[in-house]
Amino acid sequence: NKRRRSSESEPEEESSSEEEEKEEQKQETEKSSTSDLNAAEKPEEGMKKPVADQQAVPTAPVCQTASNKPSCKPVIFVPVDRSPEIQEARLKLPILAEEQVIMEAINENPIVVICGETGSGKTTQVPQFLYEAGYTSSNGIIGITEPRRVAAVSMSQRVAKEMNLSHRVVSYQIRYEGNVTDETQIKFMTDGVLLKEIQKDFLLSKYKVVIIDEAHERSMYTDILIGLLSRIVPLREKVRMPLKLIVMSATLRVEDFTENNRLFSVTPPVIQVSFLSLGSVPDDTLICPFGAEIFQILFFLWGLSGILVFLTGQAEVHSLCRRLRKAFPFQKNNSAEESVEEIRKFKKSRKRKKTTALPQIDLDNYSVVPVDEGDEDRDAETDDDIAGSDVDLDLGDGDSEEDEKPDSSLPLYVLPLYSLLAPEKQAKVFRPPPPGTRLCVVATNVAETSLTIPGIKYVVDCGKVKKRFYDKITGVSSFRVTWISQASANQRAGRAGRTEPGHCYRLYSSAVFMDFEKFSAPEITNRPVEDLILQMKALNIEKVINFPFPTPPPAEALAAAEELLIALGALKEPPLTGRLKEQQAAKLSCPISPLGRVMATFPVAPRYAKMLALSKQHDCLPYTITIVSAMTVRELFEEFDRPAVSEEETAKLKGKKARLLQIQKIWAGQGALQKLGDLMVMLGAVGACEYAGCTPKFCEENGLRYKAMLEVRRLRGQLTTAVNSACADTGLYVDPKMKPPTEAQATYLRQIVLAGLGDHLARRVQAEELLDEKWKNAYKTALLDDPVFIHPSSVLFKQLPEFVVYQEIVETTKLYMRGVSAVEPEWIPALLPPYCHFGKPLENPPPSYCPETGRIRCHRPSVFYRVSWQLPAVEVD
Numbered sequence: 001n002k003r004r005r006s007s008e009s010e011p012e013e014e015s016s017s018e019e020e021e022k023e024e025q026k027q028e029t030e031k032s033s034t035s036d037l038n039a040a041e042k043p044e045e046g047m048k049k050p051v052a053d054q055q056a057v058p059t060a061p062v063c064q065t066a067s068n069k070p071s072c073k074p075v076i077f078v079p080v081d082r083s084p085e086i087q088e089a090r091l092k093l094p095i096l097a098e099e100q101v102i103m104e105a106i107n108e109n110p111i112v113v114i115c116g117e118t119g120s121g122k123t124t125q126v127p128q129f130l131y132e133a134g135y136t137s138s139n140g141i142i143g144i145t146e147p148r149r150v151a152a153v154s155m156s157q158r159v160a161k162e163m164n165l166s167h168r169v170v171s172y173q174i175r176y177e178g179n180v181t182d183e184t185q186i187k188f189m190t191d192g193v194l195l196k197e198i199q200k201d202f203l204l205s206k207y208k209v210v211i212i213d214e215a216h217e218r219s220m221y222t223d224i225l226i227g228l229l230s231r232i233v234p235l236r237e238k239v240r241m242p243l244k245l246i247v248m249s250a251t252l253r254v255e256d257f258t259e260n261n262r263l264f265s266v267t268p269p270v271i272q273v274s275f276l277s278l279g280s281v282p283d284d285t286l287i288c289p290f291g292a293e294i295f296q297i298l299f300f301l302w303g304l305s306g307i308l309v310f311l312t313g314q315a316e317v318h319s320l321c322r323r324l325r326k327a328f329p330f331q332k333n334n335s336a337e338e339s340v341e342e343i344r345k346f347k348k349s350r351k352r353k354k355t356t357a358l359p360q361i362d363l364d365n366y367s368v369v370p371v372d373e374g375d376e377d378r379d380a381e382t383d384d385d386i387a388g389s390d391v392d393l394d395l396g397d398g399d400s401e402e403d404e405k406p407d408s409s410l411p412l413y414v415l416p417l418y419s420l421l422a423p424e425k426q427a428k429v430f431r432p433p434p435p436g437t438r439l440c441v442v443a444t445n446v447a448e449t450s451l452t453i454p455g456i457k458y459v460v461d462c463g464k465v466k467k468r469f470y471d472k473i474t475g476v477s478s479f480r481v482t483w484i485s486q487a488s489a490n491q492r493a494g495r496a497g498r499t500e501p502g503h504c505y506r507l508y509s510s511a512v513f514m515d516f517e518k519f520s521a522p523e524i525t526n527r528p529v530e531d532l533i534l535q536m537k538a539l540n541i542e543k544v545i546n547f548p549f550p551t552p553p554p555a556e557a558l559a560a561a562e563e564l565l566i567a568l569g570a571l572k573e574p575p576l577t578g579r580l581k582e583q584q585a586a587k588l589s590c591p592i593s594p595l596g597r598v599m600a601t602f603p604v605a606p607r608y609a610k611m612l613a614l615s616k617q618h619d620c621l622p623y624t625i626t627i628v629s630a631m632t633v634r635e636l637f638e639e640f641d642r643p644a645v646s647e648e649e650t651a652k653l654k655g656k657k658a659r660l661l662q663i664q665k666i667w668a669g670q671g672a673l674q675k676l677g678d679l680m681v682m683l684g685a686v687g688a689c690e691y692a693g694c695t696p697k698f699c700e701e702n703g704l705r706y707k708a709m710l711e712v713r714r715l716r717g718q719l720t721t722a723v724n725s726a727c728a729d730t731g732l733y734v735d736p737k738m739k740p741p742t743e744a745q746a747t748y749l750r751q752i753v754l755a756g757l758g759d760h761l762a763r764r765v766q767a768e769e770l771l772d773e774k775w776k777n778a779y780k781t782a783l784l785d786d787p788v789f790i791h792p793s794s795v796l797f798k799q800l801p802e803f804v805v806y807q808e809i810v811e812t813t814k815l816y817m818r819g820v821s822a823v824e825p826e827w828i829p830a831l832l833p834p835y836c837h838f839g840k841p842l843e844n845p846p847p848s849y850c851p852e853t854g855r856i857r858c859h860r861p862s863v864f865y866r867v868s869w870q871l872p873a874v875e876v877d
C-alpha cells in the first residue's frame with residue numbers, strides 16, 4: 001500500500017507521487033474545512049476514532065515505553081549540545097522527571113494537555129523534548145504560541161541559549177518583528193500571529209507540532225486557536241500529515257478544554273507536572289498601611305534572595321521604584337556597610353518627617369502565607385498592565401515602624417517590569433544583580449505567569465490588578481483597580497522560592513482573600529469581539545454561534561459585533577424580510593463581503609481596517625496608515641499626570657506637561673487641518689519625530705514615548721506592505737517623514753475617519769436641548785444615554801465642534817471621548833447610511849426596534865435630526 005503512513009522523522013523517504021496526492025487531498029480538505037466548522041455542532045466522524053486505532057499509526061518515533069509497548073520505530077534522538085551548567089539547571093526542573101511520560105503521550109495522542117506550575121519548565125523544555133525526539137525536520141517545525149509578546153521574545157532567546165542554537169533556528173515572530181528564517185525549527189510567536197497564519201493556510205501545513213502555551217490565561221486568541229485547532233488536527237489526520245497539538249496550562253483548571261465535547265471528541269490525556277513540596281514558614285502578622293508596608297517588609301528580609309513586588313500599573317511601579325532607590329541606595333561603589341549606614345540615616349530622617357498616610361486600599365492587615373500551600377488550582381488574570389490610565393493607586397507616603405527589627409538589609413538593585421517597558425530594560429530582570437546587592441523587581445501583572453524571574457524568594461502582593469473593562473454592547477472601556485482572583489493570588493505567591501522555601505507577603509487579610517473570585521473570567525467573555533468575528537468570517541466561518549469556543553462569548557457581544565461589521569460593510573447584510581426573529585438569526589450568520597475580505601487582511605481593528613480600505617482616494621493612504629498605526633499603538637504621549645514623590649518632581653512634571661500641550665498645538669496645524677483634531681496631532685507628532693530621526697532624545701524632550709514611536713514606525717511599514725498586497729496597484733512606499741496633508745486631504749481624511757468610526761459619532765447638545773447642568777458641553781452619542789465629554793487632553797477640548805467622531809470612550813470621573821475629530825453633518829447620510837433615519841424624526845423612538853427601517857437598534861433621532869440630504873462628498877465604494 002503506497003499510502004502507508006510514513007514516519008514523521010523520515011520525510012525524505014516519501015515518494016513524490018505521495019507528495020502530490022497529499023497536496024491534492026490537502027486542497028480538497030481545505031475546501032471542505034470551513035464548511036465543517038459551519039455545520040459542526042458535533043465533531044466530525046473522523047475524530048471519533050478510538051485511541052487504540054491511533055496508536056497503530058504512530059506519527060512520530062515512539063520511545064520504548066515503561067509498559068513495554070512495542071514501538072514501531074527506533075528512537076530518533078537529535079543530539080543537542082548543551083553546556084554543563086545549563087544541563088545541571090535543567091535537571092532540577094520538575095518537568096525533566098516527566099519527559100518520558102510526556103513524550104509517550106504525545107507520540108500516542110494527537111492532542112495532549114500538560115499542566116504544571118509556573119517555573120516547572122513547560123515553555124522552555126517541552127519544545128526541546130520534541131526537538132530531541134526528532135519532531136522537527138525540513139518539512140515541519142514546532143510552533144509555540146504565547147499570549148504576550150514579552151514571553152515570545154524572551155522564551156525564544158532562552159531556548160536558543162539552552163540548546164546552544166542560533167536565533168536562525170530557534171526564532172520568534174510577534175506582530176511587528178521577528179527573526180524567523182528558512183532554518184527555523186522552533187518558532188515562538190504570539191497567538192495573534194498564528195491566527196493570521198491560519199487565514200493563509202488553514203491546515204498550518206508548515207507545522208508538525210503546535211504548542212498553545214499559557215492556555216490558563218484564557219486570552220481571546222488562545223481560546224479561538226484551540227477551537228480552530230480542534231478542527232485542524234482531524235483534518236490533518238485526513239490528509240495524512242498528522243499535526244500534534246499540545247495545550248499547556250499553569251493550572252489544573254483545564255476542563256473547558258478537556259471536558260468540552262464540542263471541542264475534542266476524544267478527551268485528551270492530561271499530564272500533571274508537580275514540584276516537590278518545600279518546607280513552609282509559620283504565619284506572621286504585621287499591621288501597617290500599604291506602601292509603608294512594602295518598606296517594612298523589605299527592611300527585615302535579609303539574605304541575598306530576590307524580591308518581587310506586584311503592583312497595579314506602570315505609574316505605581318515607577319513611583320515605588322523611585323522611593324525604594326532612595327530608601328535602599330545602590331551605587332556601583334557602595335560597600336554593603338556603607339549602604340546599611342545610608343539606610344539607617346534614611347530611616348532616621350523618615351522618622352522625623354512623620355506624616356499620616358491615607359492608603360487608598362482598605363486593608364487592615366496582611367497575612368504571610370507559605371508558598372507551597374495546598375491549593376493546586378492556579379490561574380491568572382488575563383490582563384496585562386495598563387500604562388498611564390486614569391486610575392491611580394496612591395502608594396501613600398506612610399512611615400514605617402520597623403526600627404526594632406534586625407536590620408540586615410543590603411542595597412537593593414531595584415528594577416521595574418511592565419509590558420510597555422523597553423525590551424532591553426525588561427531583559428535586565430533575568431540577569432543576576434550586581435554582587436553585594438539584592439534584586440528587587442517591582443512589577444505589574446506581567447510577572448504573574450509568563451515570565452519566571454530567577455532567584456526570587458520573597459513575593460509582596462498588593463492583591464489588586466488594574467484592568468480594562470468593556471461594556472458588552474457599546475464597547476466603552478474603563479480602567480478599574482480590582483481585587484485579583486484567588487487563583488491569581490496563588491499564582492503570584494508561587495513566584496517565590498522554587499529552590500528553597502519562599503515567602504509571600506499578602507497585603508490583605510485572609511478574610512479578604514476568601515472574598516476573592518475563585519478564577520478570573522476568560523478574556524473572550526469580557527471584551528468586544530468584532531476583530532475576532534471578522535477574522536473568523538474571513539475563514540468562512542459564517543455561523544460564528546456554532547463555533548466550538550472553549551467558553552463562548554456572550555450572545556450580546558456577538559450580536560453587537562455582527563451589527564457593527566454589517567454597518568461597516570464588512571458583512572453582507574441579510575434581506576430585511578421575515579419576522580424580527582428570523583432577521584436576527586440571519587444577522588448572526590452573514591457572509592463576509594468583498595470589502596470585508598480586504599479589511600481582514602489588515603492586522604488592525606475592523607474600524608481602522610475600513611479606513612485603510614477607503615484611503616486609496618486622493619492619495620490619503622500614507623496618512624491613514626500613520627493615523628491607524630498611531631491609534632493602534634496605545635499611549636503615544638507620556639503621561640505627566642502621575643503622582644510625584646517630591647515637590648521638585650511635581651514641578652518637573654508640570655513643566656513637561658506644559659511643553660507637551662504647547663507642541664501639540666503646533667502639531668495640530670492650521671486652518672482646515674485643525675479640524676482633524678487629535679488625529680492631526682498624531683500625524684504631526686509622528687512626522688516631526690521621524691523628521692528628527694526618531695531618537696530617544698527627541699521623544700524625551702517632546703513628551704513622546706520612544707517605544708511607542710518605534711512601534712508606530714514598524715506598524716507603518718507593516719501596514720504599507722499589507723495595503724500593497726491587498727491592492728496590487730498602489731505601489732506604495734513608506735516615506736517616514738511625510739509631508740503634512742493638504743487642506744483638501746485633511747478634509748477627505750475626516751470623511752474617511754467618519755466612515756470607519758461611524759458608530760462613534762457624537763453630537764454636541766445644543767443650548768435649547770439642555771436637560772440639566774450635567775449636560776453642559778456634553779455630547780450625545782448613538783450608543784449611550786449618558787452625557788459624554790471631549791477629553792481635556794484633546795486639542796478640540798475648547799472648540800466643541802457640533803459633530804465629532806471619537807476613537808474611544810473611557811470612563812474615569814466622567815465619560816470621556818479620546819482621539820476626537822470634527823465632522824460635517826452633511827457627510828453623515830452619505831457615509832453612514834446605516835446610522836441614519838431618512839425620514840422625519842420620531843417623537844418617541846422605540847427602544848430597540850425601529851419599524852421604519854426594520855433595524856434592530858434604533859438610533860436616537862435627537863442625535864441626528866439636523867442631518868440633511870446633501871450630495872456625498874466622497875464615495876464609499
Ligand code: CDP
Pocket residue numbers: 093116117118119120121122123124125154155158430449452453454
Ligand atoms: O513555562 P514554565 O513556567 O513552566 O517554566 P519555564 O518558563 O520553562 O521556566 C523554567 C525555568 O527556566 C525557570 O526556573 C526559570 O527561572 C528559568 N528561566 C531562566 O532562568 N531564564 C529565562 N529567560 C527563562 C527561564
Ligand code: MG
Pocket residue numbers: 118119122123124213214449450
Ligand atoms: Mg511558561
